[in-house]
Amino acid sequence: MTSAVTPPKTYSPRRRHPDEQSRRPGTFQTAPATPPSPKRQHQKQPQTSSTQAPLVALTGVNKTYTNGSQALRDINLQIKRGDFLFVTGPSGAGKSTLLKLLYGQERATAGDILVDGQHLAKLRGNRLAMLRRRIGIVFQDYKLIPRRTVAENVSFVLWAQGYSRKEINRRLRPTLRMVGLQHKASSFPDQLSGGEQQRVSIARAVVSTPPLLLADEPTGNLDVDNSRQVIKILEKLNSIGITIIITTHDEQLVRSSSHPVVQIQDGRLTYVRH
Ligand SMILES: Nc1ncnc2c1ncn2[C@@H]1O[C@H](COP(=O)(O)OP(=O)(O)OP(=O)(O)O)[C@@H](O)[C@H]1O
Numbered sequence: 001m002t003s004a005v006t007p008p009k010t011y012s013p014r015r016r017h018p019d020e021q022s023r024r025p026g027t028f029q030t031a032p033a034t035p036p037s038p039k040r041q042h043q044k045q046p047q048t049s050s051t052q053a054p055l056v057a058l059t060g061v062n063k064t065y066t067n068g069s070q071a072l073r074d075i076n077l078q079i080k081r082g083d084f085l086f087v088t089g090p091s092g093a094g095k096s097t098l099l100k101l102l103y104g105q106e107r108a109t110a111g112d113i114l115v116d117g118q119h120l121a122k123l124r125g126n127r128l129a130m131l132r133r134r135i136g137i138v139f140q141d142y143k144l145i146p147r148r149t150v151a152e153n154v155s156f157v158l159w160a161q162g163y164s165r166k167e168i169n170r171r172l173r174p175t176l177r178m179v180g181l182q183h184k185a186s187s188f189p190d191q192l193s194g195g196e197q198q199r200v201s202i203a204r205a206v207v208s209t210p211p212l213l214l215a216d217e218p219t220g221n222l223d224v225d226n227s228r229q230v231i232k233i234l235e236k237l238n239s240i241g242i243t244i245i246i247t248t249h250d251e252q253l254v255r256s257s258s259h260p261v262v263q264i265q266d267g268r269l270t271y272v273r274h
């Protein structure tokens with residue numbers, strides 16, 4: 001029989017959402033005064049493969065869903081460490097499918113996918129879970145835990161990976177500061193604007209300093225100013241070495257940047273800008 005999962009002793013009791021009947025003040029601790037910079041955190045990540053090899057490589061990849069829907073056809077794409085790539089294309093073109101293949105939510109029907117030195121087709125169970133820990137993901141609809149504070153939403157991923165409270169606290173403050181939300185650590189998602197919620201989800205995706213960040217329409221629900229802010233944060237993350245792949249419908253956003261762009265149409269990928 002499996003026992004119920006209980007938070008480790010190193011994790012502070014959570015702050016209650018205002019709607020909850022019994023109220024208890026928050027005790028989530030904040031970070032020490034001199035946390036390490038995100039750059040140093042990133043450099044501490046173990047390098048599992050040569051820095052010369054592409055971080056992501058797709059060769060002859062096809063994806064046909066079980067209902068017969070052919071989402072991707074003969075995709076060939078290489079993404080180097082430190083790249084920032086926009087993936088554009090109309091609705092239903094296959095953009096989300098491409099990202100789902102990269103973090104192993106879906107399997108390719110044919111072809112080879114290499115991510116951070118690992119061939120995805122061969123990865124199962126624990127080894128796939130370990131690779132996923134090295135990929136940050138941001139979605140259009142944020143996917144925050146409603147009754148957890150900003151600090152808890154961001155640190156949950158570290159707690160689940162067995163980080164100590166000391167290490168969680170060391171990472172939390174600089175990550176919240178990086179997305180401009182240090183003053184919202186004790187707020188709940190429904191007390192934040194859409195742009196702020198998306199910035200929390202970015203903080204959550206990068207607090208474990210993954211080498212690769214996948215963002216699926218992260219600006220899809222945001223106005224122009226918030227969209228630009230999100231892109232600026234992604235560019236800041238890219239400048240400290242995190243490889244970024246972002247899908248978007250927003251042609252204005254793509255035009256106003258100078259990053260490489262690929263387009264997917266009817267499942268086929270072409271380069272728009274190198
Ligand atoms: N789980 C699924 N089962 C069957 N077909 C699917 C599934 N997910 C996606 N598809 C189909 O695969 C194709 C590509 O879908 P995908 O979600 O990758 O498109 P997209 O480019 O992300 O579109 P959008 O811009 O609307 O998000 C579409 O025809 C879609 O209907």
Ligand SMILES: [Mg+2]
Nearest residue numbers: 095096097216
């Ligand atoms: Mg999509």
